[in-house]
Amino acid sequence: MTDTALPRRRAARGPFAGLAAIVTGGSSGIGYAIATTLRTRGAQVAVLDLDPAAAPPGTLALPVDVADDASVRAAVAAAVDGLGRIDILVNNAGIGAQGTVADNDDDTWRRVLDLNVLGVVRTTRAALPHLRRSPAAAIVNLGSIAATAGLPQRALYSASKGAVLALTRAMAADHLADGIRVNCVNPGTVDTPWVARLLAQADDADAERAALEARQPHGRLVTAAEVADAVAYLAGPNAGSTTGIALAVDGGMQNLRPRR
């Protein structure tokens, strides 16, 4: 839905009943799965995306460009208007970048850092006054295995996700006293439209997919639903003692060295 009216719902049930969430980038891939999971578990969900028309059914779909502060402020205000509150913020919107440190010009570095890092800053800044009023406030940021392992041809993307990891911990410390938990999820390679676009650019898409699968010790790509489950755990009331952590959802890619 692209308007700002939520469909009438019967009284919601589930661990998120009575809570409201914002998911940025919720119209595709991981964000779509997160928005769907939170809604299924009882939350009212606003999806803030460049492409609100593709947001999951039953969510409040709002246009935003997280690279633009005025747009973020307007979208967060509209989410509060529509949902009446914000308890959970999932900073998921992000873009990729390829190449070594020498391969991207300054404008590309600024654009990716502006979206992947300052996007988190802008949305959090706008949502904070509302999160402070919640009895169950949580922020979950989307990091990446690229923040914790050196991957080839990912210098700029890794720098952006490394910043998200450091920012997650700093925010967790700053907002402990506000009762806001802040964590991040670090996925490995996830089967989303993003990865499909990367594979489509490869000379041999099947060989590239096989290489990505083999890189993860469990031998396959992560699913968006698996990442959404991890986000829902960290965002939910049962994780009340968990803040400042990075939860890897990567088939063991970060920590395991299995024998082949």
Ligand SMILES: NC(=O)c1ccc[n+]([C@@H]2O[C@H](COP(=O)([O-])OP(=O)(O)OC[C@H]3O[C@@H](n4cnc5c(N)ncnc54)[C@H](O)[C@@H]3O)[C@@H](O)[C@H]2O)c1
């Ligand atoms: N797919 C992976 O393998 C993978 C792995 C680790 C981390 N991640 C992270 O997960 C997040 C989502 O990735 P995905 O694979 O689902 O991507 P995706 O490309 O499938 O979806 C991204 C969504 O973000 C939206 N978006 C892009 N720029 C935006 C902007 N400026 N303002 C608002 N919305 C914007 C897009 O419209 C889209 O709906 C990203 O932060 C990404 O870095 C992805």
